[in-house]
Amino acid sequence: MRKLIQLKLSAEEYNNETFLKRQISKVSNIDLSFLSFKIMKESLDCRKVPLYNLSVVCSNNNDLPNNKPLPFLDVRNSSEILVVGAGPCGLTAALRLIQKGLKPIIIERGKPVEERKQDIALICRNQDVNTESNFCFGEGGAGAFSDGKLYTRSNKKGNIDDVLSLLVHFGADEKILRQTHAHIGTDKLSSILKNIRQTIINCGGEYLFETKVEDLILKDNTVIGVKTSEGEEIFAHKTILATGHSARDIYQLFYDNNWEIQSKPFAVGVRVEHPQELINQIQYHSANYSPLLPPATYSLTFNNGNRGVFSFCMCPGGIVVPAMDYQGMMSVNGMSNSSRSGEKANSAIVVSVTEEDAARYHSYGALSLMKLQQEWEEKLYINKQIAPAQRISDFLQKRTSSTLCSSSYMPGLMSVNLSNELPDFISENLALGFKSFDRKMKGFITEEALLIGLESRTSSPVRIPRKADLQHTQLKNLYPCGEGAGYAGGITSSALDGINTADKIASELGV
Ligand SMILES: Cc1cc2nc3c(=O)[nH]c(=O)nc-3n(C[C@H](O)[C@H](O)[C@H](O)COP(=O)(O)OP(=O)(O)OC[C@H]3O[C@@H](n4cnc5c(N)ncnc54)[C@H](O)[C@@H]3O)c2cc1C
Structure with missing residues (x-):
């Protein structure tokens, strides 16, 4: 019973x-x-x-529920489906195809996670950015070197347990199945990715690393394959496009060919970094909080009319990382290990950006917001991965910090008056947001908190629209999905979108 x-x-x-x-x-x-x-x-x-x-x-009779994923089938001789991109979306799509008896061929521009790790270490040491192997590109996508937070508001998109039980099957702690705010941590994600790869290969799926898709092959508005950077043509009945929101070349490809895309509001701001101890004391309402409590988190929002200011991707005990995908731009993000034992807490604090803000790029149509995002990232560039930074207290006084506090950001910081460098509406709304957050979390504004710019890759500034059957509105047999298609944001919702897409393909093929 x-x-x-x-x-x-x-x-x-x-x-x-x-x-x-x-x-x-x-x-x-x-x-x-x-x-x-x-x-x-x-x-x-x-x-x-x-x-x-x-x-x-x-x-009283050991009759407890268990969440085992469906079995993975031998797909060596099955119908082939192309999966472009090995991020959370592409990988869960590939796994679900295998569960349904279909053979995924995964095409990934970046490297396997072990090799990618070395390129990321170089970026953190302020060496040159490898444009194909960095925090955005490579096996595991943007989710691989992240905090691995697994919560999503996209509950209506499907069963989140389908994603979580896959992760547990491949090595994540079972606790993630029950925690409202589950996370995995970068140190655990690499081995999970290797286990996923091994299963895909053992079942007969294929992985093509360091292979960039540069074009789609069409026959009467139907996608019948892709062209790669090596000049190779790969054909398949159906193509899943899960290239993430940093693949600007893919958006450009759609734009140049007049294939339908739409601009999509996104958000831009800074990473704020506080001592974790301070956040713990604020959130646990005491300096004598239990040592058994985890490093505290927060989630903050503020509305200034139609303009939203909100915290995003908060990483307790984490580090701020250089998330650029080419030299000459600035973009930061946050990650943490499973123990979240670092001394700092960081979070994005961002302001919503809409199409009206990109008026000067309107001639670019659906790419207008992407062009604006790129302009801001390039404006904030200093030298390699050196990031502009300012104490939050100085930001509110609009003065350059004479000294910066300690930071987890490895490549190095330069003191810059961010209130001058960011667009006015971003600076002004950030300032209003910080004051509101300080009312909710007394001590949020402090000399000890650092702002690091630019947090710009929060979500996709472009949507690749699709119909109810998840195929592109114009190109048949092409399935745009995940964060890059503008239908997901974050690891779990992108992974869910991958599963849903594979299910749709399987049902259409009658398997
Ligand atoms: C540092 C960092 C920390 C983050 N932390 C979290 C977090 O804690 N929780 C959370 O929910 N989200 C987090 N995110 C966001 C999350 O990682 C993304 O939302 C998620 O990875 C999107 O999944 P995706 O599969 O749609 O796209 P992506 O993960 O972006 O994957 C796309 C893949 O496609 C490949 N690709 C792109 N173009 C091509 C091409 N032309 N040919 C072949 N391959 C191509 C890329 O190399 C990449 O591997 C973080 C992101 C970063 C950068």
Whole structure:
């Protein structure tokens, strides 16, 4: 017999296994000697004294639910589907194709994750950026060297457990299945990616690394294959396009060929970095918070009329990273390891940007916002990966910081008056946002907090539109999906979009 119970526990109670078992036995009324249980949902409520809210399934006959993914089939002799891009979207699409008995051929411009790691280390040491192997491009896509946060608001797009159980199957901690704010961490993501690759290859799928798709091959408005940077033509019945939002060349390809694309609002701002200890004290309402609590997070929003200012991709105990994909531009992001044990907390704080802001690029039509994004990234460039930075207190006073506080950003910082360098509407709205955030989190504005620019790759500035059957509105047998198509934002929603796309293809092919 199964029972579902709810518990509210302090960090000490939650981390005491004996207490936890006894409490579950007491509330479920199942004797300890027969009790088996599984925590289904776990969230931390920090509105007052921090408390864990747990939903627990209990059983007296070991009859507990389990989330095993569907089996992976041998697809050596199956119909071939091209998957362009090995980010979260392309990889989950490939895995689901295999589960449905179809053979994915993955075409990825970047390198396998082991080799990519070396290029990323060079970028962090302020060496030259490899345009095909960096924080944006390579196996695992933009999700590989990230915080690995797995929460999404896209619950309606599908079953998030499908994504999480795949990750667990390939090596992620089972806890992610229950945590409202689950994350994996960069240190764990590489081995998960290697396990995924091994399964795809063992099942008969193919991986083509360091192969960039440069054109689509059409026959009467139907995509029948792709042309690669090597001049090779690869044909298949259907093509999944999961190239992410940094593949500007793909947007340009659509634009140059008059294939339908649309501009899409996005957001731009800065990374703010605080001491993690300060964020813990603010969020846990005390300097004497339990050492068993995880590094605290926050999520903040402010509206100035139609203009939104919001925190995004908050990385507790993480580092700020140089996320540019070519030399001559500035773009930062955040990542962390699974332990999130770094001394700093960082988060993007960004301002919404709409088509009206890109009036001077209107002649570029659907690319107008992308052109604006590129202009700002290039304007903030200093030298290699050196990033412009300013104390938040100085930013509000519109003065250059005479000294900068310590930072996790490895390539190096230069003191710059960001309020002059950013477009006025971004600076002004950031300032309003910071003041509002300081009212919600007393101490958010402090000498110890650093702003680092530019946070520009928050979401896609272009949409590649598709119909209800997920095919491009104009090009048949082409399935634009994931963040680059403008239908997802973040690891989990992009991965879900990949699964949905593969399901659609499978049902159309009747498998
Ligand atoms: C540093 C960093 C930290 C992040 N942290 C988080 C986080 O904690 N949580 C979260 O939810 N999101 C995070 N994100 C965002 C998240 O990574 C993306 O939303 C997600 O990866 C999008 O998935 P995708 O598969 O649609 O695209 P991408 O991950 O961008 O993958 C696209 C892939 O396509 C390849 N590609 C592009 N063009 C071509 C071409 N022409 N030919 C062949 N291959 C091509 C690229 O090399 C890339 O591998 C982070 C991003 C960064 C950069």
